[in-house]
Structures are given as C-alpha cells and as structure tokens.
Amino acid sequence: MSEPILDVFRERPDEFVSGEYISEKLQCSRTAVWKQIRKLKAQGYEFEAVPRLGYRLKQAADRIQAEMLQRDLTTRTIGRTIRMLDTVDSTQRVAREWVAAGAEEGSVVLAEGQTAGRGRMERKWHSPQGKGIWMSLILKPTVPIHFLPQLTLLTAVALCRAVKQTIPVECGIKWPNDLLIGGRKTAGILLESSAEDERLRYVIAGIGVSVNLTEEDYPPELREIATSLRIAAGHAVDRTELLQTFFKQFEDLYDLYLQQGFGPIRTLWEASSITIGRKVSVRSASGDITGLALGIDEHGALLLQLDDGNIKPVYSGDVEARA
Amino acid sequence: MSEPILDVFRERPDEFVSGEYISEKLQCSRTAVWKQIRKLKAQGYEFEAVPRLGYRLKQAADRIQAEMLQRDLTTRTIGRTIRMLDTVDSTQRVAREWVAAGAEEGSVVLAEGQTAGRGRMERKWHSPQGKGIWMSLILKPTVPIHFLPQLTLLTAVALCRAVKQTIPVECGIKWPNDLLIGGRKTAGILLESSAEDERLRYVIAGIGVSVNLTEEDYPPELREIATSLRIAAGHAVDRTELLQTFFKQFEDLYDLYLQQGFGPIRTLWEASSITIGRKVSVRSASGDITGLALGIDEHGALLLQLDDGNIKPVYSGDVEARA
The missing domain is CATH 3.30.930.10 (Bira Bifunctional Protein; Domain 2)
Structure with missing residues (x-):
C-alpha cells in the first residue's frame, strides 16, 4: 500500500493529524481526505477520529506478506x-x-x-x-x-x-x-x-x-x-x-x-466432527432425511440410521441437528 | 459450401470439365483451379482426373446437415x-x-x-x-x-x-x-x-x-x-x-x-465387452498387472483375478490380451 495519505500518518506515528493538515499536505479537499480514510478503513486500517484533533492511525492493516x-x-x-x-x-x-x-x-x-x-x-x-x-x-x-x-x-x-x-x-x-x-x-x-x-x-x-x-x-x-x-x-x-x-x-x-x-x-x-453420534436431519434437493449419524463411508457419504434401523448413505445436503 | 467452382461442376453433372474451361469461367489461373480442387478434396469431395478431359466430380462431400x-x-x-x-x-x-x-x-x-x-x-x-x-x-x-x-x-x-x-x-x-x-x-x-x-x-x-x-x-x-x-x-x-x-x-x-x-x-x-472372460495385462503408470478379467464393479473398475486367486480392482490403464 503506497497511498500518499499513509505516509502522512507514518511521519507522525501515534499522533492525531488534522484533516486540514492532511488536505494541505496532499493538496486536496477535506472531502477527498475523508474519502481516502474511508477507503483505507475498508482495506482493514483502523483510525481513531476525535473532533478538532483529527485522525490517528490506530492500527496499520494486517496484510499477508x-x-x-x-x-x-x-x-x-x-x-x-x-x-x-x-x-x-x-x-x-x-x-x-x-x-x-x-x-x-x-x-x-x-x-x-x-x-x-x-x-x-x-x-x-x-x-x-x-x-x-x-x-x-x-x-x-x-x-x-x-x-x-x-x-x-x-x-x-x-x-x-x-x-x-x-x-x-x-x-x-x-x-x-x-x-x-x-x-x-x-x-x-x-x-x-x-x-x-x-x-x-x-x-x-x-x-x-x-x-x-x-x-x-x-x-x-x-x-x-x-x-x-x-x-x-x-x-x-x-x-x-x-x-x-x-x-x-x-x-x-x-x-x-x-x-x-x-x-x-x-x-x-x-x-x-460434531455431526457424528447425533440425530440430524439432512435437507437436500430430493427431500429431508432424519436419522442418527453413525459415521462416514469411503465415498464421504454420511451414514444415517433411520428409525426403522436401516442405514442409509447420504451424499449431499445441509445438516440440521434435531432435539 | 458455396464455392463458385462447385457451381461449375453442378451445372455439368457427371461430365468431365477441363481446367481451361473452369479457369475461363472463374477468371482465374489454372494453378488457382488446381488449388481449389485440392482444397475441396481435403473437405471430402472426390474427383476423377483424366489428362486432356479434365476433372469430374465423382461424389459431393458427405456433409452432416x-x-x-x-x-x-x-x-x-x-x-x-x-x-x-x-x-x-x-x-x-x-x-x-x-x-x-x-x-x-x-x-x-x-x-x-x-x-x-x-x-x-x-x-x-x-x-x-x-x-x-x-x-x-x-x-x-x-x-x-x-x-x-x-x-x-x-x-x-x-x-x-x-x-x-x-x-x-x-x-x-x-x-x-x-x-x-x-x-x-x-x-x-x-x-x-x-x-x-x-x-x-x-x-x-x-x-x-x-x-x-x-x-x-x-x-x-x-x-x-x-x-x-x-x-x-x-x-x-x-x-x-x-x-x-x-x-x-x-x-x-x-x-x-x-x-x-x-x-x-x-x-x-x-x-x-471383448475384455471380460479373457486373460489380460493392464499397463498403467504404477506397473503391469496380469489376470483373468472377471467383470466390472460399480466404480467402473476392471476386476482381475490374479494367479494367486485374489481379485484386484484396476481403475485405469491400457488392456492387452494375453495368449
């Protein structure tokens, strides 16, 4: 990030910098300063804003290097x-x-x-x-x-x-x-x-x-x-x-x-897993199935034991826990 | 295919048409005529060529409509x-x-x-x-x-x-x-x-x-x-x-x-299948396997019975029949 506004804050670490100072330094309007700060916030930078004192850069964005x-x-x-x-x-x-x-x-x-x-x-x-x-x-x-x-x-x-x-x-x-x-x-x-x-x-x-x-x-x-x-x-x-x-x-x-x-x-x-050993409902395009989640098979299917004792493999769907 | 040269042949079905006649009709060189015929051949048209008589369109290209x-x-x-x-x-x-x-x-x-x-x-x-x-x-x-x-x-x-x-x-x-x-x-x-x-x-x-x-x-x-x-x-x-x-x-x-x-x-x-019931070798990246092809399983794997009696599923490779 090589935004000029960041350099202004970096020159004065831990200090409050007024919007007026920044706008003079960067030769831009106060509105432009405010917009740039909003953009930096969206990128993960954190600022403290105090009326009349201005802005202080609390934390540089945590960027993965x-x-x-x-x-x-x-x-x-x-x-x-x-x-x-x-x-x-x-x-x-x-x-x-x-x-x-x-x-x-x-x-x-x-x-x-x-x-x-x-x-x-x-x-x-x-x-x-x-x-x-x-x-x-x-x-x-x-x-x-x-x-x-x-x-x-x-x-x-x-x-x-x-x-x-x-x-x-x-x-x-x-x-x-x-x-x-x-x-x-x-x-x-x-x-x-x-x-x-x-x-x-x-x-x-x-x-x-x-x-x-x-x-x-x-x-x-x-x-x-x-x-x-x-x-x-x-x-x-x-x-x-x-x-x-x-x-x-x-x-x-x-x-x-x-x-x-x-x-x-x-x-x-x-x-x-938090699914295994619980009674769950699986919602899928082909309908809902409820049963006790016993484990998974080699295809990644969830093995559900139905109320009638039969074990049914389920290949896809959304799991909801049952009371 | 709307090549002008095809129209010349279509106007005179089953007849030999001389290269000279075509080149005059299309206002192009004899070499250009020859090149166009070669192009049509590559597209699947078949011509009979007889010295002095010229070309006869034997068969229009079989095109899928x-x-x-x-x-x-x-x-x-x-x-x-x-x-x-x-x-x-x-x-x-x-x-x-x-x-x-x-x-x-x-x-x-x-x-x-x-x-x-x-x-x-x-x-x-x-x-x-x-x-x-x-x-x-x-x-x-x-x-x-x-x-x-x-x-x-x-x-x-x-x-x-x-x-x-x-x-x-x-x-x-x-x-x-x-x-x-x-x-x-x-x-x-x-x-x-x-x-x-x-x-x-x-x-x-x-x-x-x-x-x-x-x-x-x-x-x-x-x-x-x-x-x-x-x-x-x-x-x-x-x-x-x-x-x-x-x-x-x-x-x-x-x-x-x-x-x-x-x-x-x-x-x-x-x-x-011509593979099932035969003794085959399957050549794959992980080596060759030889056995009697018994059938296929639900994953499409070829089931080979090895000499020791064990059955091994093979998922990919090239099959060669053995004597």
Whole structure:
C-alpha cells in the first residue's frame, strides 16, 4: 500500500493529524481526505477520529506478506508458490486460470478480499477486506475420481487442527466440511475438480476462514449463525501464522493419505466432527432425511440410521441437528 | 459450401470439365483451379482426373446437415440442440466454452474435422475432414461424482449398440471404452467432468468414430491397429443415420440408468465387452498387472483375478490380451 495519505500518518506515528493538515499536505479537499480514510478503513486500517484533533492511525492493516509467510514455512510443496492478490472476484477463478497455465501442486492463490466469493450450492460467501483467509489451494492427486470426497474431508480435518493449534477453542466439523465454533460457522471449504474419465486432472480447494472479523463486520443476517476466530478467542489472530500451520497440517495429512489411504483420515474426521453420534436431519434437493449419524463411508457419504434401523448413505445436503 | 467452382461442376453433372474451361469461367489461373480442387478434396469431395478431359466430380462431400439430422430424430433431449462446425481444434474445447455460457443437457458439438482431437492420456486422435463423427455431448446428470465411471461405460454401450444397428459387424468394447472391430480400434470415448464437492456440474462426452475413412486416410502407423466402419462394412456409412441411432440409444440407456441405476448398464456392458472372460495385462503408470478379467464393479473398475486367486480392482490403464 503506497497511498500518499499513509505516509502522512507514518511521519507522525501515534499522533492525531488534522484533516486540514492532511488536505494541505496532499493538496486536496477535506472531502477527498475523508474519502481516502474511508477507503483505507475498508482495506482493514483502523483510525481513531476525535473532533478538532483529527485522525490517528490506530492500527496499520494486517496484510499477508507472501515472503514472510514462506520464510518460516516448513512444508515441501503446499504453499511453496503463492500468488498474493489484493481484491479479486474469486480466488477460485484465478486458480482455475492458473492451473490451465500450468500451476503446480501446492500452489496457492490468496486474496485480501473477494467481491464474489462463493460457498456450496452457489451461496454467497462474505469475504471482507483484510479480515480473513480467502484462498484456493491447487492439488493434483493421483487418485481415481471416486476418492474425491475423501479429499474434501481431509481438507476440513487439516483446517480444524490448524485452528485448534492456533487458538484454544473447541472447533468442530459439521458434515461434510463446515467448521463451527460454538455452533456458529467460522470456515467453509469447497472443492472444485476437473477429471478426464477416472483420472483427476486437478482439484482446487477453495477455503474461506473468518479470522479477524468483528461483530460489526457481519451483515445482520449472519450475526446469529456466523462467528470469527477473533470473536471466539477474544483477540486478533495472526493470519500468517494460521496459514503456515494449516499448510503444514495439510501436507502431513495429504502425505499420510497418499501412503495409507483413507482409513486414518476417516478416524480423524470422525473425532473432529460434531455431526457424528447425533440425530440430524439432512435437507437436500430430493427431500429431508432424519436419522442418527453413525459415521462416514469411503465415498464421504454420511451414514444415517433411520428409525426403522436401516442405514442409509447420504451424499449431499445441509445438516440440521434435531432435539 | 458455396464455392463458385462447385457451381461449375453442378451445372455439368457427371461430365468431365477441363481446367481451361473452369479457369475461363472463374477468371482465374489454372494453378488457382488446381488449388481449389485440392482444397475441396481435403473437405471430402472426390474427383476423377483424366489428362486432356479434365476433372469430374465423382461424389459431393458427405456433409452432416444439422437440420436434416434433427428432422427425423426421435429423442427428447439428446441431440436436440446441435452446434455444427466445419473444422475446429477440438469439439471438447468448444463444448467447454458452451457449457460455461449455459448450454443445456443433451447439447451436441459436431465438427467435420478436428485439427487437435485428443484421446485418453493426451494421445492424439486422427480426425480427418468429413470422414468421421467427431463430437462432444453435454450432460448434466444428477448423480454424485463417484458414479462418473458408470457414465463412461454407458456411453460405450450406447455407441456399440448404435454401430451394430447400423451395419452388420461384430463390434466389441475393450475396457474401459474403446470400440473395436476385428481387433482394430474404430471409436474412442473420453469423458471430461467438472464437479463441486460431490456434485457434478457437467460432463462432456468426447466421442470419435472413424466412419468413412479408407485405408489411405490412415497414416501408416495406424493401419494395423485401426479401422473404420466403411472398411469393415465394405461400403460408405451414412453418418447422419448413425448419429440419430446413437442419440436414441444413448437417451434410452441414460433414462434407464437414472431410473434403475447401474445394474442394467453393467449387464449390457459386460455382454458387449471383448475384455471380460479373457486373460489380460493392464499397463498403467504404477506397473503391469496380469489376470483373468472377471467383470466390472460399480466404480467402473476392471476386476482381475490374479494367479494367486485374489481379485484386484484396476481403475485405469491400457488392456492387452494375453495368449
């Protein structure tokens, strides 16, 4: 960020700077100063405004620096190549184009903000500037296509473990791949894949983690159902450290999976899940199904025991807990 | 095709027309006439050339007319929307762009020729002008991703049945989806898919059928291992009729599959297969496996009985028959 207005604040750290002073310094109107400050706020900078004193830069925006992230990274491939963007429509779109141009396994697209982030079923994903991890991870696994749901579950396990390693909260996985803290959604995962017959050409794991959003960052309709790591932990969380932890967790589990198959991942998933062992309803296009969630099978299907005792695999839908 | 030179031939059907006459009529050089005839030959027109008499148009190029094809089509969705192209790099590329722009299930891209047709494992597919069916069929099946290999097998069954209904030859399926006549490859199928988690967004079935190629149309390295319907039947085959038959066969099997699942398709596939019941070697990236081909499982894997009696599912590779 090389906005001239930032230099004005940097020259006078911790001081209040009047709007008049800034407008003279930058040779622009007071309205232009106000607009620039509003723009910086949207980028994650925080200001204190006091009448007659002016503005004080409380906190520079926490921006992810790819070089710093990679300096302390202990992985072999995951996160070794990063494309760091400011604002994009969607990191998935960038990743798709990158993979078409030859991006390698482990490459990551990270953005400070997304204007058209999406979750499952074409739902909008709220990705405000500088407050979360909005990223796409490119994979080229040598597994046949019908194992793909296993990778979705693996990604959820890696993310859940990385969160728990970073802040002391109880975070659980809601089938198939939502991360919840205290019953509120904190992160979502969406795997896009492209295949030729049974051979996966590539997989792009779209991952959204609400890290440093405050209550005010959520639109009213999300406040009851969503939360951030910052709200849960009571303090801001270092996104760079969380990313490093996630990349390492992911690589370790991915290596384990490619060597030993789905068994260990299934065990870890079930241990982190808040769905297993509960009576749930799954809402899908083909209707609602209610039953006791027993576990997941090798296709990633949720195994529901119905009232009549039969066990039914469910492949997709939204889970709701029942009383 | 509205080339002026074609009008000259059409005005004098079955007659020899001298190069001199054509060059006067079209006000161009003799060399230009020769070049135009060479171009028409490449498009599938056949000429007889006799010194001093000139050229005679033996046969107008057999071109697929989308309107004519659809006039007698008895399907509900498959082939109801057709994009008919002359020469393209690959019908798959066109179909991918079309599906991104909203193409519906059953839409078909057909080309008279492809300059960059591809088969499995990035292999080049020989698709000369006007001699084959080079097409892409767009599907949007509501089945979870791990059922995709079933669609590959379904497509092979539909194509095999359409060929047998059109010409009286023994045509068999080599696992997973090559069509062979007398041990030589006649058609290939490649399914590209795109998915979001377990949900298929779309499938594009790339289908190449060598219909009216003559021995001379094959490069020397393919003559021993490939053949066409025309060579097998001893006469030219109407591509339009074959397409209509295939679309109908496909739609009937696809309906059956969506209603009753993979069971009936598996039975039909195994009955049409030349792989089942034989001792085969499967060559894959992870090495060769030899065994007796017992059948296919629900994931489309070939079930091989090894010498030690164990049964091993094989997901991909090239099959070779063993003595």
